[in-house]
Every structure is written in C-alpha cells, then in structure tokens.
Amino acid sequence: MIGRRWWTPWMWMTPALALVSVFLVYPSLDTLRRSLLDERSKAFVGLDNYRFIVENPQPLVADTHQALLTNALWLVVFTGLTVPFGLLLAVLTGRLRYEAASKSAIFIPMAVSFVAASVIWRFMLDFNPDIGTFNAIVTRVGGDPVAWLQDTGLGPVGGIGPLQLNNLMLMLIGVWMWTGFALVVLSAGLKGISSEVIEAARVDGATERQILFRIIIPILRPTIIVVTTTLLIYAMKIFDLVWVTTGGRFGTDVVSTLFFKQAFINRDFGVGAALAFILLAAVVPLMAISVRRFQAEEERA
Amino acid sequence: MTTTRSASSGHRVTWWQRLPLHAVVIAVVVLWSIPTLGLLVSSFREPSAIASSGWWQAFTHPDQLTLANYERVLGEQGMGRAFVNSLLITVPATVLVILVAAHAAYALAWMRFPARGLIFLVIVGLLVVPLETTLIPVLRLFSHTTIERELPLLGGNVFGTASYTGMWLAHAGYGLPFAVFLLRNFFVSLPRDLVEAAHLDGASDLQVFWRVILPLSLPAIAALAIFQFLWVWNDLLIALVLLGDPTLAPMTLKITNLVSSFGTSYQVLTAAAFLSMALPLVVFFAFQRFFVQGMLAGAVKG
Numbered sequence: 001m002i003g004r005r006w007w008t009p010w011m012w013m014t015p016a017l018a019l020v021s022v023f024l025v026y027p028s029l030d031t032l033r034r035s036l037l038d039e040r041s042k043a044f045v046g047l048d049n050y051r052f053i054v055e056n057p058q059p060l061v062a063d064t065h066q067a068l069l070t071n072a073l074w075l076v077v078f079t080g081l082t083v084p085f086g087l088l089l090a091v092l093t094g095r096l097r098y099e100a101a102s103k104s105a106i107f108i109p110m111a112v113s114f115v116a117a118s119v120i121w122r123f124m125l126d127f128n129p130d131i132g133t134f135n136a137i138v139t140r141v142g143g144d145p146v147a148w149l150q151d152t153g154l155g156p157v158g159g160i161g162p163l164q165l166n167n168l169m170l171m172l173i174g175v176w177m178w179t180g181f182a183l184v185v186l187s188a189g190l191k192g193i194s195s196e197v198i199e200a201a202r203v204d205g206a207t208e209r210q211i212l213f214r215i216i217i218p219i220l221r222p223t224i225i226v227v228t229t230t231l232l233i234y235a236m237k238i239f240d241l242v243w244v245t246t247g248g249r250f251g252t253d254v255v256s257t258l259f260f261k262q263a264f265i266n267r268d269f270g271v272g273a274a275l276a277f278i279l280l281a282a283v284v285p286l287m288a289i290s291v292r293r294f295q296a297e298e299e300r301a
Numbered sequence: 302m303t304t305t306r307s308a309s310s311g312h313r314v315t316w317w318q319r320l321p322l323h324a325v326v327i328a329v330v331v332l333w334s335i336p337t338l339g340l341l342v343s344s345f346r347e348p349s350a351i352a353s354s355g356w357w358q359a360f361t362h363p364d365q366l367t368l369a370n371y372e373r374v375l376g377e378q379g380m381g382r383a384f385v386n387s388l389l390i391t392v393p394a395t396v397l398v399i400l401v402a403a404h405a406a407y408a409l410a411w412m413r414f415p416a417r418g419l420i421f422l423v424i425v426g427l428l429v430v431p432l433e434t435t436l437i438p439v440l441r442l443f444s445h446t447t448i449e450r451e452l453p454l455l456g457g458n459v460f461g462t463a464s465y466t467g468m469w470l471a472h473a474g475y476g477l478p479f480a481v482f483l484l485r486n487f488f489v490s491l492p493r494d495l496v497e498a499a500h501l502d503g504a505s506d507l508q509v510f511w512r513v514i515l516p517l518s519l520p521a522i523a524a525l526a527i528f529q530f531l532w533v534w535n536d537l538l539i540a541l542v543l544l545g546d547p548t549l550a551p552m553t554l555k556i557t558n559l560v561s562s563f564g565t566s567y568q569v570l571t572a573a574a575f576l577s578m579a580l581p582l583v584v585f586f587a588f589q590r591f592f593v594q595g596m597l598a599g600a601v602k603g
Contacts, residue, residue, distance in 0.1 A: 012412070013404070017420075024427050024478070096323070102327075113577060119340065184593055
C-alpha cells in the first residue's frame with residue numbers, strides 16, 4: 001500500500017461529514033433542544049410540549065391522540081398488507097413466463113411521486129359516479145356513492161378511533177404504491193433459494209402450502225425483515241400522500257402532517273419539535289435492527 | 302419452468318390447471334394499472350367530457366380527445382416553468398450527492414485509519430433519521446444565512462430559502478447516508494489486487510479513484526443516480542418547508558397548490574400530474590435493471 005498522511009482520509013470524507021453534520025446530526029440535536037422550549041424557542045418549559053401531546057387539550061386544533069393512533073394503524077395495516085401481498089405475488093409471478101412484465105406493471109407506482117399518486121386516487125375515488133371509477137362501479141351494482149376520502153365511519157358503523165373508511169383508503173393507496181417494492185426485493189430473495197430444495201420437498205409429497213410456510217418463508221426470513229423494516233420506517237414518516245389527498249382533514253392526520261401544521265402553520269416550534277422527536281425516537285429501534293443486521297453481514301464477509 | 306419441474310416429480314401440470322394462477326396475476330396487473338391509465342386517458346379529454354362521463358368512455362368517444370389541457374397547464378398554470386425548476390433542483394442535487402458520497406466511500410473502503418468502522422456505522426444509523434426531525438432547525442439555519450444576491454443564470458438567491466443552492470445541499474445531505482452506504486459496500490467488493498497494482502505503478506489515490514474505481518462502479522453509481530433522481534424529483538416535504546420563493550417551486554409543490562386551489566377541476570390536475578410523472582417513468586423504463594439493483598441494495602432512506 002502507499003504511504004498516506006494521517007489526514008488524507010479525513011480530507012476525502014470532509015464534504016460528506018460536513019453535509020451530514022449540518023443536515024442530520026446538528027438538526028436532530030437542535031430539535032431535541034427545541035422540544036423542551038416554548039413555541040418561539042425562547043423559554044425553557046420542561047416537558048410541557050410532550051404533556052400537550054399526551055393530554056391532547058385542543059383536539060379541534062391539533063388532535064394529537066388521533067394522529068398517533070392513525071400513525072399506529074398505518075404501521076399495522078399498511079405493512080401488514082404490503083409484505084404478505086408482495087410475497088404472494090413474488091411466489092406467483094416467479095412461475096410465469098411473463099414474470100418480468102407483470103412485475104414492472106406492479107412496481108410502476110414506485111416511480112411516481114406521492115403527489116401524482118394522490119391526484120390519481122382523488123380522481124379514482126371522486127364522489128361523483130360520473131367521474132370516480134369506484135363510485136361508478138358502486139352505483140352500477142345498485143349502491144349509493146361513497147365519500148371514500150371524507151367518510152369517517154366504517155359502513156353502517158361509526159369509525160372506531162382511527163379505524164375509518166378514509167384512513168383505510170389512504171393506506172390502500174400506500175399498498176398500491178409499495179407492493180412493487182416488496183415484490184421485487186422478495187422475488188430476488190426467492191431466486192436465491194435453490195430449486196432442488198423445493199423440488200425435493202415436492203417429491204416427498206409436500207403441498208404448495210407447506211412449501212410456502214415451511215421452506216420459503218423460513219429461508220426468506222432475513223429478506224422479509226429487511227422489507228418489513230423499510231416499510232415500517234415509511235409508514236412511520238408518511239406525509240406527502242396524506243397531505244395532498246386529504247390535507248389531514250376528517251381525522252386522517254398522522255404525526256408528520258400534524259408536525260407540519262404545528263411547526264409551520266400554527267408556528268408552534270415547541271410542540272412541532274416534540275412531535276418530530278417522537279418520530280425519531282420511534283425509528284431508533286428500527287435503526288438498531290438495521291445496524292445489527294449490517295454488522296452481522298460485515299462479519300460474514 | 303414449473304411444468305418441467307413438476308413433470309419430473311411425476312404429475313404433469315397442464316395449462317388449464319395453471320389457469321387460476323394466470324387469472325390472479327393478470328387481475329392484479331390490471332387492477333394495478335387502471336388508476337394510472339385512467340389518469341393518462343383523462344388528461345387528454347375535453348374538460349366537459351371529464352366532468353360528465355367516466356374516463357373509460359373516451360374509448361367510445363375518441364372525438365373528445367384534445368391536447369388543450371396540456372397547453373393550458375404548461376402555459377397559464379406555469380407548469381412549464383415548474384418542470385424546468387424540478388430539473389434545476391434535481392440534476393445538480395443528484396450529481397452533488399454522487400461526487401461527495403463517492404469520495405467518502407473511497408476513503409471508507411480503501412484507506413486505513415482509526416474510527417473508520419465507527420464512522421461508517423454512524424452513517425448507516427443516520428439512514429433512518431426522519432426528515433421531519435431536521436426541518437425546523439434547517440429552516441432556521443437557512444433564514445439566518447440568506448444571501449440575497451441573484452445566482453447567475455439560474456435565478457434565485459445565492460443562498461437561503463429562496464435559492465437552489467440551499468435545496469441542492471439539503472437534498473445532498475439527506476441522500477448521503479444511503480449513497481455512502483451503497484457505494485462503500487460496492488467499492489469493498491471490488492478486487493483488492495486491482496487497486497494495489499495501480500498503487501504499485503505509482504498511481505495516486507485520486508488517479509485510482511477516477512481511473513479504476515469509478516469506471517468499475519458504474520452499475521452502483523447508476524442505481525444510486527436513479528434513486529436520488531427519483532427521490533429529489535418526487536419530493537414534496539423539503540420543497541414545502543425550505544423553498545420560500547414560489548417562482549422556484551418544483552412540479553410536486555405546484556401540483557399540491559393546484560389541488561388546493563382547483564379542488565376537482567381534473568382537466569388541470571390530470572395533465573399536471575401526468576407531466577410530473579413523465580420523466581420518472583422514462584427513467585424507470587430506460588434503467589429498470591439499475592432501479593431494481595438500487596432497491597436490492599437496501600433502499601432505506603430518511
């Protein structure tokens with residue numbers, strides 16, 4: 001190897017370290033500090049901002065409980081649908097000659113912005129059955145048009161907390177966008193399973209169901225974890241889709257949209273920063289999982 | 302494939318036994334494509350037709366098709382300028398992140414120094430920091446460091462909330478953890494002999510970097526470029542918070558404003574949305590292979 005000065009590597013890394021420090025490290029620490037200050041970031045208020053979020057004193061201005069619960073529902077429903085659906089499609093398309101074409105069609109929405117997706121779906125879900133495809137189908141089979149994006153109930157029953165029709169529709173839009181991601185990553189993992197293993201199981205008389213649950217899923221476990229962690233992180237931070245589709249109205253606010261309203265519309269940096277810090281605290285366990293997985297990979301290499 | 306495999310295990314699968322499989326996959330593909338197709342078709346229909354009949358009726362009334370929506374959106378709605386703005390933000394932000402990340406990744410992959418592992422680990426950890434956590438301080442920083450002099454050629458201030466430079470740096474900062482992660486892992490996998498041979502021939506680090514490492518890393522750089530391009534092009538949140546000057550607004554921001562001011566006048570929205578999708582779709586179809594590689598590299602970003 002060549003002789004280098006001790007500072008050579010640091011020179012190569014300086015631009016990157018500077019950018020990361022200015023845009024990620026320093027702001028995260030500063031947000032923690034501001035979350036302990038008042039709305040103008042002047043006076044120290046201790047944990048008052050966090051207390052505001054827990055006690056939810058102004059549900060009409062900023063319904064913190066609804067936002068936290070809706071975000072939790074996103075984690076469960078969005079991730080819970082996207083991963084199994086992507087896995088199922090990966091197994092199914094893997095057996096087809098037109099595998100590549102069908103996969104591209106399903107992951108096109110990944111290339112589209114949340115903003116464009118939201119326009120697409122406002123259009124699909126429009127109340128007017130002459131415009132909205134969903135309501136055209138509903139009225140064609142004899143039903144009444146449904147206000148998909150405004151309805152806070154669930155059919156004949158009222159919504160239970162965040163479990164509202166409009167929230168579920170927003171999550172379905174998320175599933176539409178992200179199934180392609182789960183499909184492509186899982187199907188690459190699937191290609192890594194040797195066909196002899198599956199063939200041997202088939203010879204031994206295993207059913208397709210047993211092959212899926214006893215062989216494919218256990219072998220794919222690390223890939224499934226990667227996909228799930230990625231989707232959980234996205235669900236945690238979901239913003240654009242909700243912001244453009246409903247603006248957080250009708251009980252669809254999530255932590256990010258509420259953060260935006262508090263910090264940049266209501267100009268309350270204290271509660272805004274506290275919400276943002278809660279978001280960071282919530283992803284730390286996922287960060288720990290990613291770092292551990294990464295370290296394990298490094299040791300194997 | 303399955304047919305032959307199953308044949309060897311004793312029972313032949315005929316095409317009609319696989320009919321449910323075809324049916325399910327084709328149904329999903331159709332369901333997945335209909336929303337985008339509906340948008341595309343509608344963007345070419347006359348406003349009166351959009352408001353009074355479903356997009357599928359365009360197939361029976363081809364006389365109602367028009368380019369007027371696009372003319373209107375590009376002209377009076379200023380979407381042409383927004384398209385250019387999106388490019389002016391996205392291209393430099395993508396080039397910047399690749400250059401900065403590649404240098405750091407080279408040091409992390411090929412130089413020995415104390416704390417190397419720790420620094421890389423911290424960068425991997427930063428992958429998941431939510432943008433939201435950083436926005437208040439970054440906005441404060443931008444408004445305190447505004448340089449109100451016009452940037453030559455591009456318009457916008459030299460720095461601050463009404464500048465492209467601020468957007469470039471912010472997008473580069475947010476994209477770096479993923480970029481360093483991807484490139485460093487790729488660099489490490491390159492053959493060590495090649496680098497050592499180049500050094501023995503008297504090549505400096507810069508020469509090795511530009512003449513050996515970068516040419517060999519084109520697939521990884523392509524994957525990174527596509528991802529960064531799509532992230533920046535499709536971003537709304539950063540533009541919404543950090544870009545104070547509406548004349549510099551990218552397409553995502555412009556469309557969001559159209560949604561709030563026009564509500565349901567779909568002749569404007571559909572054409573605008575499709576314009577914003579056109580370039581990403583071209584990029585996607587042209588570089589699908591690299592796109593998938595980028596995804597497989599562990600597409601986790603803040």
